Amino acid sequence: MSTETSFVTRAASLRAYASTADLAISPPAIHEVSDRARRIAASRNLLNEPRPIRFIIVALAISFLTIFVVLPLVVVFASAFSKGISAYLAALTEPEALSAIRLTLLVAAISVTLNLVFGVVAAWAIAKFEFRGKTFLITLIDLPFSVSPVISGLVFVLLFGAQGYWGTWLQAHDIHILFAVPGIVLATIFVTFPFVARSLIPLMQEQGTQEEEAAISLGASGLQTFFRVTLPNIKWGLLYGVLLCNARAMGEFGAVSVVSGHIRGETNTMPLLVEILYNEYQFVASFAIASLLAMLALITLIVKTVLERRLDEGQTPRDISRDDPSDH
Amino acid sequence: MTIEVKNIVKKFGAFAALDNVDLKVGKGELLALLGPSGSGKTTLLRIIAGLDWPDAGEVRIDGEDALGHGASERHVGFVFQHYALFRHMTVFENVAFGLRVQPRAIRKDEATIRARVKELLDLVQLDWLANRYPSQLSGGQRQRIALARALAIEPRILLLDEPFGALDAKVRKELRQWLRSLHNEIHVTSIFVTHDQEEALEVANRVVVMDKGRIEQIGSPGDVYDNPATAFVHGFIGESIVLPVEVTGGSVRLGGQPLNIAADGAASGASKLFVRRHDMQIGPAGTGSLEGAVRHVRSFGPIQRAEIALSGGEGRTVIEIDAPRDRELQAGEIIGLQPRRYRIFAAQD
Numbered sequence: 282m283s284t285e286t287s288f289v290t291r292a293a294s295l296r297a298y299a300s301t302a303d304l305a306i307s308p309p310a311i312h313e314v315s316d317r318a319r320r321i322a323a324s325r326n327l328l329n330e331p332r333p334i335r336f337i338i339v340a341l342a343i344s345f346l347t348i349f350v351v352l353p354l355v356v357v358f359a360s361a362f363s364k365g366i367s368a369y370l371a372a373l374t375e376p377e378a379l380s381a382i383r384l385t386l387l388v389a390a391i392s393v394t395l396n397l398v399f400g401v402v403a404a405w406a407i408a409k410f411e412f413r414g415k416t417f418l419i420t421l422i423d424l425p426f427s428v429s430p431v432i433s434g435l436v437f438v439l440l441f442g443a444q445g446y447w448g449t450w451l452q453a454h455d456i457h458i459l460f461a462v463p464g465i466v467l468a469t470i471f472v473t474f475p476f477v478a479r480s481l482i483p484l485m486q487e488q489g490t491q492e493e494e495a496a497i498s499l500g501a502s503g504l505q506t507f508f509r510v511t512l513p514n515i516k517w518g519l520l521y522g523v524l525l526c527n528a529r530a531m532g533e534f535g536a537v538s539v540v541s542g543h544i545r546g547e548t549n550t551m552p553l554l555v556e557i558l559y560n561e562y563q564f565v566a567s568f569a570i571a572s573l574l575a576m577l578a579l580i581t582l583i584v585k586t587v588l589e590r591r592l593d594e595g596q597t598p599r600d601i602s603r604d605d606p607s608d609h
Numbered sequence: 610m611t612i613e614v615k616n617i618v619k620k621f622g623a624f625a626a627l628d629n630v631d632l633k634v635g636k637g638e639l640l641a642l643l644g645p646s647g648s649g650k651t652t653l654l655r656i657i658a659g660l661d662w663p664d665a666g667e668v669r670i671d672g673e674d675a676l677g678h679g680a681s682e683r684h685v686g687f688v689f690q691h692y693a694l695f696r697h698m699t700v701f702e703n704v705a706f707g708l709r710v711q712p713r714a715i716r717k718d719e720a721t722i723r724a725r726v727k728e729l730l731d732l733v734q735l736d737w738l739a740n741r742y743p744s745q746l747s748g749g750q751r752q753r754i755a756l757a758r759a760l761a762i763e764p765r766i767l768l769l770d771e772p773f774g775a776l777d778a779k780v781r782k783e784l785r786q787w788l789r790s791l792h793n794e795i796h797v798t799s800i801f802v803t804h805d806q807e808e809a810l811e812v813a814n815r816v817v818v819m820d821k822g823r824i825e826q827i828g829s830p831g832d833v834y835d836n837p838a839t840a841f842v843h844g845f846i847g848e849s850i851v852l853p854v855e856v857t858g859g860s861v862r863l864g865g866q867p868l869n870i871a872a873d874g875a876a877s878g879a880s881k882l883f884v885r886r887h888d889m890q891i892g893p894a895g896t897g898s899l900e901g902a903v904r905h906v907r908s909f910g911p912i913q914r915a916e917i918a919l920s921g922g923e924g925r926t927v928i929e930i931d932a933p934r935d936r937e938l939q940a941g942e943i944i945g946l947q948p949r950r951y952r953i954f955a956a957q958d
Contacts, residue, residue: 494660494693495687495689495694498658498660498681499681499758499761500682500684500711
């Protein structure tokens with residue numbers, strides 16, 4: 282949208298220039314520009330609906346969002362505070378609640394860190410190298426998005442469960458993966474894998490490999506190239522991916538529910554505890570935990586907006602080379 | 610420093626980007642690799658820099674086997690067509706990069722690095738831009754910063770990939786002269802790739818003309834222009850008139866009509882006659898071995914450029930010649946033409 286506006290203003294200023302300069306024959310460049318500007322202007326006119334219709338459309342959108350997004354959020358906070366602030370705080374400081382918060386933070390910390398590394402490596406491989414099976418790899422990365430989280434959890438049950446492929450061996454060696462923290466971490470990693478890779482691949486593909494080649498020809502080692510050239514160039518995209526990955530890691534329910542075993546005070550994450558408490562009619566406690574997750578969502582949204590703005594700036598650097606006639 | 614390339618072969622699938630290329634570059638030379646796109650010139654440059662690897666062959670820089678080293682160890686300055694400046698660094702940091710990534714043992718202290726960068730920015734006359742970011746510079750400025758950055762590591766050789774390709778015509782002309790005077794000043798062995806013959810002839814000491822992964826001719830700018838070795842070089846460098854002729858014994862025929870020129874040892878068979886536009890002598894009708902009607906004349910500066918429809922034979926051939934303005938041509942006039950200098954090549958390519 283922003284490029285379009287600047288284009289229109291540029292076209293307008295060009296036309297203004299043409300008229301003041303009183304050019305008898307308008308050069309082809311100006312002709313093309315004004316043509317395109319006219320088309321854009323025409324499409325604008327098409328959107329110039331009568332006021333009542335515009336009002337109805339906007340009102341529809343807002344009421345839809347209110348009913349489906351704002352109201353539920355309000356209900357969450359209202360129910361959480363329905364018995365007063367002390368009941369709210371008490372619910373959050375229950376040992377079970379504290380354990381769930383701790384576990385959620387731990388799982389998120391591990392899985393986000395690992396996915397950060399995996400994601401950068403995968404995006405690097407896909408964006409900067411040509412190899413056989415690249416499309417297959419991209420499809421694989423997207424797999425967690427297209428599979429129901431419950432299935433993702435079930436895969437780990439099939440692998441590590443008592444009746445699973447490696448179940449007996451694990452039992453014999455007293456290694457607990459299922460119904461324990463490792464299982465929850467594995468399921469979370471699986472579900473959140475695409476976020477970092479997906480947010481980096483287009484960015485890295487757009488940036489190409491020239492800056493890396495320049496760095497290497499200047500004598501930089503592989504690590505120096507990565508930390509001094511590649512990483513600074515992708516940092517906003519990386520943060521964006523990490524943020525989304527984190528939000529999903531903390532909020533994941535389906536896959537974690539299958540592998541967790543719901544052991545109270547041990548393998549319950551926040552989303553699982555919300556459900557358990559709700560089923561036990563402990564509404565205040567349930568909504569108190571839910572309110573934390575809702576706040577996480579709100580913070581995520583705000584940071585995401587900021588990051589998106591940074592990313593836009595990074596991708597369209599202010600290019601004055603064409604506007605600067607005094608080159609030398 | 611010298612560069613030696615021996616029997617380099619590089620294939621991309623079935624396509625041979627480089628087909629047995631041999632090249633020697635002497636100390637302090639400024640060499641142009643000239644050819645159309647797809648001729649393999651950029652691939653050759655990247656192989657010398659270590660950014661690409663050949664399937665077979667040898668690369669020696671200063672007598673030392675370069676293929677045993679990666680690009681970061683070759684100490685080669687590389688300037689990219691699209692500058693490849695580090696977008697998140699200031700101009701100063703861009704130029705300083707090569708000095709900052711040196712191994713700790715030989716890394717200079719901060720004051721020395723600053724002094725060196727300042728010196729380089731002075732050399733490219735852009736010291737006042739030190740604190741800007743690449744996106745705030747014009748194309749010509751970016752390319753000069755890219756050059757300063759490549760020179761910062763005191764490269765053994767300097768490689769430039771279409772250095773002026775992304776710039777507009779006026780800036781390109783200025784940078785050309787600037788590059789040549791810079792080379793006179795610092796004398797580092799340099800190779801630059803270009804598809805622009807004028808650029809190659811104007812800047813380089815020696816020109817290597819490439820086509821389809823092979824070297825067609827190596828020579829001084831005057832040499833490749835005046836004595837093209839192959840039909841390709843004749844057609845690619847300078848404006849040529851090309852006429853399909855038939856060589857039989859020692860005589861040359863155009864559309865069945867014998868031309869009053871010697872075959873110069875060209876083999877019998879279908880051939881092509883190459884004449885530079887300005888090497889066509891004009892005279893009154895009936896003189897010369899060709900005859901044609903002037904269709905259109907444009908005069909500018911010291912020459913007139915005339916479009917001439919050749920008569921005889923199939924009669925549909927139209928050529929463009931450049932003639933001095935001592936005898937003004939008129940549209941519709943019938944004139945005689947005689948090639949002053951010409952070359953005949955076999956027709957297959």
